[in-house]
Amino acid sequence: MTADVLFWLFAALVCGGALGVVVTQNIVRMAFWLILSLGSVSALFFLLGADFLGAAQLLIYVGGTVVLLVFGVMLTASGPYMQIKTSAADGLLGACVGGLLFLVLVSSISGMDWSQLHTTNTTPSVIAERPEGNTLRPLGLAFLGLRPDRPVTEGSEVKPAPGYLLPFEIVSVHLLVVLVGAAYLARAKRRANPSNDSLSA
């Protein structure tokens, strides 16, 4: 029961925050609404028993990404461009398209009966145990490529279940590459001559 109340509370905060981001014209307020919304998402993660993920969400998103965005706001919000307003027509058009999209999504999802879908499960892979909190250790092992939570056996042989060693490693390469790129772009440029394009490199 408590969980229900908490869910409705945070769900309202998530949706409200997201709507706030859309509706607000002021970029600083948008950042505030975004923090609210994403923070509440992390609360929902906790409710779903994904404690590590919830923490990561708070740390990386609220603590990292959004702060990055706020930096961006501060660096770019100067002078007359502080408020760049969306015209009413654009807003209306966006609302229409968004409404249609929402209709499509909800009409598909709401008809689903997930429990019925998965009781018919007869695939070789066993239903994994559903994470109910305390996911730090299984997640860590999964990143190393080990899945004790999801043993797959064929006869007497033990086969490795999908482990995530490769993406875990390769994503670090990705981060490296991306940060190099971001640093390059954000570095002070040498040809500070935006009005005069020269094609010769």
Place this chain on the structure above:
Amino acid sequence: MDTGTVLRNLLTLAWLLPLAGFVAEIYALQLRWSHRLSKAPAQLAVACIGAGFLCSLSALLYWGNETKWVGFAPVEHHTPAEGLDGGDTAPADALRPDATGGEPASEHHHQTPKFYAGTFYKLAQFGPLEITLDWYIDSLTLVMFTMVTFIATCIHLFAMGYMKDELTEEYEDHQVHLPGGHHFTRPGRFHRFFAFLSLFCFSMLGLVLAGNIFQVFIFWELVGVCSYLLIGFYVERHSASTAANKAFIMNRVGDFGFLIGLMILITSLGTFRFFDVTTADGAEQTGLFSLVRGDDGKLDISDDPSVTKSVVYLRDSHGHRLVDGTTPRTISYLLLIAAGLGVFAGSIGKSAQFPLQTWLPDAMEGPTPVSALVHSATMVAAGVYLAGRFYPMFPPEVLLGIAYIGCITLFVAATIAVVATDIKKVLAYSTISQLGYMMLGIGVGGWAAGLFHLVTHAFFKSLMFLASGSVIAGCHHEQDMRKMGGLRHKMPITAYTMLIGVIAIAGLAIPGVGNALFGQALAFSGYHSKDAIVASALAFSELNRNPLHNILFIVPLVTAGITAFYMFRLWFMTFAGQPQDEHVYEHAHENPAIMTAPLVILSLLAAGCAIGGEDGWLYCLLSFSETVPTVDRFTSERVASIVIPSHLDARDVHGTAGGLALLAAFAGTTVAYLLYCRKVVNPDDIRRQAGGVYDFLVDKWRFDTLYDVAFVRPCHIVASWCQGFDQKVLDVVLHASAAITIVVSKWERTFDEGMVDGLVNLIGNSTTNFGRSLRVVQTGRLRQYVMWIAVGVVVLFAALFTALPK
């Protein structure tokens, strides 16, 4: 070396020389062996193609020598009964040479293989399908090679004179007006012109030498590219670049059909080759012709009478049905028709047949040598050549289609030519009309007749184009016939060589005179070949009881008259009569020998190449390599009852058809003479130039008195006898008929230009406009792009959702 190898080597040399020439010429300036004012590139081009001609000619002679000249003399024709007897038992596979090509294996009446074939190089292999460079040499190939290289040599020589304006650093193009009253000036492009000509010769020869349909397609496209380059030679002129584009578009439309035909062939027959080969491991791969026609040239159709269900059994070169396990290999009859129509669509585009004929008159924007080479004698002939080469693959329904397309084309084009006043346009329409004759000939089963006309037409049409080029050059680029007249005095060689061409195309003959010598009427080449076509058409329409098919005979017959009419009209307006424009006349002059010499040579051939008619060497040579022997009649009952006549049927009606055609030609000539030389029924002209006509006649024409006595005087006497009444009747009748013809032609021209051209232009413009309007979607606004993602998801989902079966 055996005969096949020698022939292959000679023809390959003739084929590749122009390519070498092209490479040298296009970079003549870059490679610094020539400069812009030098004629060296042209000399190189002439040398290449001239050497090619010598190679081809020696190949032809070698072949004749090796085969004891059997192909050059008439063969005793079978009676149908004999043909039937021979049907199954004759060792007809002896008609085919050893599969690797070259080795004669014939046991037939003569010890000569019908053709030599082989593979240059294997490009690729997709499972059972090989893509190869093949060669295929029969007498048709040899004749085409010799004809193309010969005409090309003449035209190269002529062009050296015609294009000499380009030998300059600053060529001023008088037809391009820049703002400020100046003309556009650019460096001359003499070397480039000859480079393009060489490339064209290479492509055309490759097309003729090709041993599989895919290779034909490749060179087909190359020929199209060359044509594009040459038509658009004066690229700065808007009309020239438009015409180049138009030619390319029209051709591509046809090529699309060609491509579909190719795909059907590859998917259902699995080979592109014309001939059979034995692979290294001894397996026999049957070529297209044997697959469809077996060894006896007949389609092996299932008995099922419905066209949608009947199939053609595929056979090997021994006439056995091919099997795939136990089921016989077949191709649906309908699919065969579709493939045939597809390939013929390519011919329609290239040979400017109805309804794709409009590009050819516009293509006259190119320099006149180009018109002569590309758009009269050779490139447009490629379509006819393909139809002839591919003849064994055409079931009777397709042939009927070919015949009707040819029939429509020849009539439409001829009527338009009647009202044209641009000298090159008249010739262009005449080309279309003659190509229609060829197609008609092939369609009604006169395979050899159609190709016969192809060769003779090539000679006299290139002659006439060169003569018109000579006129144009002599009159300082004046092309309007109404401003000419009397030019035969200024340029006699041009005029009389042209006259030979005109007589040849008109099909005039003096019956009875030559019979003793040749067994045929004394006539120039065009008479013989047109005669053969008309005879085939008559046989076709007689054998087919469907009254509609009579059109196929009547229309060409009438058009023979119209042809004579407009050709003589052209000649009379240009060379005879009184100068219409003193300025033009004053400045007109005969051209130097380098331009007139080719005219003379060509006129000899135009006059004499077909001596002997259907018993002459040229016709015999062509019919020697007929892949589908039309010894017996062939009857198809699938779609409609169609009977393809045999040689004998055509021979039976030859006298009738020839007589009628001759009559029509004389009628046309007479009318032209009356209208444009005598101008008896043109009251306006008579009123305007009343006295002048008589002076002109008395002074200038040698035979004037004769004509005067024979036609004019009686006319006048009768007129005075009838005291104006009869004259008025005659006047009204003739005038009305002339007016009706002109109105009809104009209407057709309007249709042609308004509808067909308009449609093409509409498509072109609307494509560009549509493309431009698509730019509006690309607003450059990021937010709209993102909006499209959402819209795209919703629309895609909605569309798929509604399409999903419930």
Place this chain on the structure above:
Amino acid sequence: MFQALFTSLLQETTQRSLWLAGPELALTAGIVLLLLGRLLGFDKLIPPHWIALAGAMAAFGLSLAIFYSANSTDPTAADEYFGVYFSGLMTFDKFGALVRLFLLLFLVFVLALTVLSGIPDAEDGPDFYTLLLGAVVGMLLMCSANNLLMVFLGIEMASVPSYAMAGFLKGRKQGSEAALKFVVFGAGAAGVMLYGISLLAGMLGTGDFQEIGLRLTVLFGNADGTLSDPVRAATIRTLLLALVMIFVGFAFKLSIVPFHFWTPDVFQGAPAEVGGFLSVASKAAAFALLTRLVLAIMSAGTASLQDLYLILGIAVGVIAAVTATFGNLAAYSQTNMKRMLAYSTIAHAGYMLMAIAAMMVLQSGRIGGDTSLAERSSHAVEGLLYYLAVYLFMNLGAFSITALIRNEIFSEEIEDYRGLGYQAPVLCVGMGLCLFSLVGLPPLGGFVGKLMIFASLLDAGYVHWSMWVILAIGGLNTVLSLFYYLNVLKTMYLTERPAGATTVTFPAWSSAGLYVMLVTVPIIVLGVHVQLVSNAARRAAEVLFLQ
């Protein structure tokens, strides 16, 4: 238990996975070396492009070795050699090996081009090459992905460095605009795709490609209805939604209408070298991945899904036809060479998507029981691979020649190419070959590729007639495309160089001239000697249709 798992993981990783991931590792080593070089200062001694080139060559060599060993492996031992690695996240087969080979060969060519054309300069070199190699690592992952997570990861890894590369000339207004459009559009498409992946994974309870088919069979297999009817309808609806959303991600990478908007803007704003890279590499990788994903989904052999598959196939075909037509029409009125090539890229994506459509339709017919269709759908993939191989050279050729001409005349406007044909014959003949091949004129490679794709459309037409319509549209499009390509050549060859324009001297026997020849000669070779690649392509395609 734990010990057994650990041992098997260790064995799998060291004995198999690391060898098979060799090319990726080599590229990663290249990236690390580049950064170390800057850190330790030896980038002054060894220019960064040599390091990058060494990494790329090493990766290419490794992938070549893997490719040969894959092709020479005894088919009976195939079970142990081929199959998944890295605990099921990746899969190894001849298909992936071939596409990886294409990609790395392409990378080597692009690197050589950047060295020749001088983008980037010495100072920015390490950054540029890091991004380039990083993007290729992502593309390699896309080629062999076997899990929905790897799909997203691969696409992101390939895209994000590309965003930065698009804006690499950061002082230029157009460059920064292009990059912003690219990143926002790409992020939006990736978001939509990720949402679709989440729906699909949630619905099936797995992200593994092998299991997707099994799960779908379980869900829809028996007509007696383990699912009650309304739930069944909703499930199909959600499946459709998920697939559409995933398709959006691919459509963005492939620039399929209407998700193509970024393409012209980015290609125009970005350097031609980057444009060439994006137009070929990311397309090749995305097509490989799309083929895999489609086959994974279609491996569910239940007749009840046949209708859905057929409709999806037709829809893809229609989209492909629209894309090709749109690309060709919009290219008409372009005046900027790079922008025109961008639209041409869109059109070619349409042609290649037609192969996928043919494959889907044939597969749906195969599910209907006609087993002979398996071979035919493998021909569709063969055609796609061949087209990609040709496309690699012809499009890179067009873009690289554009870049080299830009270095000579400082312009990318078609108007400024007037009369170049006689001043720089190597460049212009090369460009002519590339453009003719893009049109699909014989005897060039583009013709063979188009022929193969059209042939499989013809085959697919026997399953559903709509494919013939697509074929007709495709054929018409080749006619349409002729004119704008020809326009470039016309400008180069049939007009004179205007007075006062820069005189270009481009020697044939320079390194750049040799490079142009090296890129364009394969176009002819592929058009003439088809077996060279078609055999490998056939073997690679066949393995996808084994079951």
Place this chain on the structure above:
Amino acid sequence: MESVGLNAYLFVGAVLFVCGIVCMAIKRNGIGVLMGVELVLNSANLNFVAFARYTPLGLDGQVIALFVIVLAAAEAAVALAIALNFYNNHLTIDVDRGSELQG
């Protein structure tokens, strides 16, 4: 069994998704557009975690979500750098000003 089921979470996810897309489509401020991207990615993450809880996807859902967070951070970094670069060149962050490339 709780009364709040999977569909409720998916509903919240759908709201987030639509808000994110609309935000990207209508914001003229480049930074605002990037915030939209974050919303979209989070909506998918919410789905994954919910599926992890309620379907056999299990822990895999959470793993995927973690990777998405990391990738989103990387993407945000590059996107922000590009936005700043855009700002430097155009002296505004208004994305409507960048419509030089069009047609």
